Amino acid sequence: MENIKTLLEGKSGDEFLTNLHKVSVEQGISDLHFFPRSDEVELGWRQDGMMRTVITMNHDLYTDIVRRIKFSSKMSLNVTNIPQDGEYSFPHEDRDVKVRVSSLPSKFGEVFTLRLLDPKKGIVALEKLGFQKDIEAELKDLVEMPNGIILVTGPTGSGKTTTLYSLLSTQVGKGKNIITLEDPIEYKLDGIVQSQIDHRHKYTFALGLRAILRQDPDVILVGEIRDAETAKTAADAALTGHLVFATLHTNSAIESIPRLLSMGIDPYLLAPALRGILAQRLVRKTCTKCKGKEGGCDECFETGYKGRLSLPELLTIDKGMRDLILGNAAQKDIEAYAKKQGFRTMRERGEELAKTKITTMEEIARVTA
Numbered sequence: 333m334e335n336i337k338t339l340l341e342g343k344s345g346d347e348f349l350t351n352l353h354k355v356s357v358e359q360g361i362s363d364l365h366f367f368p369r370s371d372e373v374e375l376g377w378r379q380d381g382m383m384r385t386v387i388t389m390n391h392d393l394y395t396d397i398v399r400r401i402k403f404s405s406k407m408s409l410n411v412t413n414i415p416q417d418g419e420y421s422f423p424h425e426d427r428d429v430k431v432r433v434s435s436l437p438s439k440f441g442e443v444f445t446l447r448l449l450d451p452k453k454g455i456v457a458l459e460k461l462g463f464q465k466d467i468e469a470e471l472k473d474l475v476e477m478p479n480g481i482i483l484v485t486g487p488t489g490s491g492k493t494t495t496l497y498s499l500l501s502t503q504v505g506k507g508k509n510i511i512t513l514e515d516p517i518e519y520k521l522d523g524i525v526q527s528q529i530d531h532r533h534k535y536t537f538a539l540g541l542r543a544i545l546r547q548d549p550d551v552i553l554v555g556e557i558r559d560a561e562t563a564k565t566a567a568d569a570a571l572t573g574h575l576v577f578a579t580l581h582t583n584s585a586i587e588s589i590p591r592l593l594s595m596g597i598d599p600y601l602l603a604p605a606l607r608g609i610l611a612q613r614l615v616r617k618t619c620t621k622c623k624g625k626e627g628g629c630d631e632c633f634e635t636g637y638k639g640r641l642s643l644p645e646l647l648t649i650d651k652g653m654r655d656l657i658l659g660n661a662a663q664k665d666i667e668a669y670a671k672k673q674g675f676r677t678m679r680e681r682g683e684e685l686a687k688t689k690i691t692t693m694e695e696i697a698r699v700t701a
Contacts, residue, residue: 337387340375345396353422356448357429360639362489363448366394368441380616380640381489384633391441401444405433413437427451432516454519458498462641464681470646471610475502480607481570483557485582491614491642492579493518499577500524500553508550513540515555529555537562545569554578560596567597570605584677585611585647586667589657603649603657612644613678613699615691624692641690643699645678 340351356364356377363378373394376385389397402409405418416435421428430449435442458471474482482499484492497519503510504523512521515529515537527544529535537554538561544552545565556579557563570576582588588609592602616637622629624636632638647653647670656666682696 340387343393345393345398345400348393348397349400350422353429354424357424357450360453361448364444364446366397366444368394368438368443370440373441379633380637381614382616382635394441398442398444401433401446402435405431407433407435412442424450449518451519453494455497455501455521456494458502461495461498463644467610467644467646470608470648471499472502474608474648475499475575477575477607479570479573479575481566481576481578481605482607483578483580483588483609485580485585485588485609485611486613487581487583489614490612492612495610495612495642496553496577496579497521500551503551503575509548510551510553511544511547511549512553513537513544513555514553538565541565541569545574549574551575552577556580557592557595563592563595563597564601567601567605570607571601582611585609585645585675586663586670588647589666590663593657593660599658599660603654606649606654606657608649609647610644611647611678612642614640615643615682615685615695615699616640617691618689624689637691637695641685643678643682643685643696645676645681647675 340348340355343351352364359379361377361379365376365383367374367376368391372388373391374385375387375389376383399409404420407416407418414437418433419431420433421430429451432447432449434445458468463471484495486492500510500512501521504521510524512524512526513529514526517526517528520526527540529537529540537556537558541552541554541562542565552569552574554562554566554576557566566576566578580588580591582591593599617639618624619628619632619636619638621631621638622636626636628634628636650673652669652673653666656669679696679700682691682700683693685691686693686696
């Protein structure tokens with residue numbers, strides 16, 4: 333960490349950002365945060381899902397950095413009292429890394445968040461996501477189905493987008509018309525059509541999904557099911573011969589069923605349309621250098637962890653589950669049936685991982701609490 337502080341301190345805005353870009357990509361940073369305080373500005377970053385403060389700087393340097401960020405991302409330089417969004421790219425080795433920028437007015441100056449989208453980390457083969465073999469095999473069966481809805485659920489930062497792209501990539505090159513509806517488009521995938529939501533012009537998921545269905549698609553990806561209209565249209569699409577991938581914000585796979593029903597999807601539509609629900613979190617892996625010892629090491633920034641892997645649970649919809657959905661069964665009854673069919677929760681799978689020392693029970697408890 334001391335070497336990073338030395339690299340970043342005492343630079344002009346341009347030099348600082350250039351060095352920060354390089355270090356961030358090399359360290360696998362997903363987000364950068366600038367927090368203005370009364371007498372200084374904190375730079376924090378998110379690594380392996382965890383926030384930490386890296387350095388502090390004076391307001392003069394920060395003003396220079398903000399000017400550079402705004403200019404690069406085509407934001408208004410003289411506007412400081414309302415939020416702004418923008419994006420820019422910077423070169424790193426053999427690729428361009430995209431940065432999504434968001435500003436927010438605060439008492440001591442504009443707060444900036446920079447999300448780094450490295451194409452090298454974009455599309456990951458299903459076999460390399462780190463899922464346990466039984467889940468990997470079930471997912472391969474699900475994506476080969478000709479129609480139906482496959483959901484990926486979890487909170488922000490749980491790896492949903494990476495998993496969705498991985499599942500979608502299995503369909504490329506098979507003579508299928510594949511169309512996505514995203515907000516935003518994070519990674520480019522060749523061989524498909526990707527459409528960007530635009531709320532300013534009232535181009536919503538619901539409107540976009542209805543338009544996609546007029547484009548004769550075989551496979552559809554909906555970035556997020558946010559409302560009843562999108563949910564119902566996705567179900568209709570699945571029942572009329574389309575394979576639909578989508579995300580939903582729920583805490584577990586089983587919770588997704590009552591959530592969809594509460595949105596207003598009739599059980600007689602949801603039951604035959606739904607094929608499987610994958611819920612996941614990302615857990616930090618034990619550092620291979622220090623073996624997770626207390627106090628960590630330089631390699632893991634004294635945390636004891638380095639890198640992350642997926643912690644999933646997969647609920648497949650069989651005839652018995654469809655009957656429960658049709659009967660509008662309580663969540664506890666759905667869970668009881670799933671358990672009888674061999675369903676294991678993220679917590680249960682996490683405990684198995686902790687026994688192998690790949691991660692720790694403290695980390696499993698943190699993400700499944």
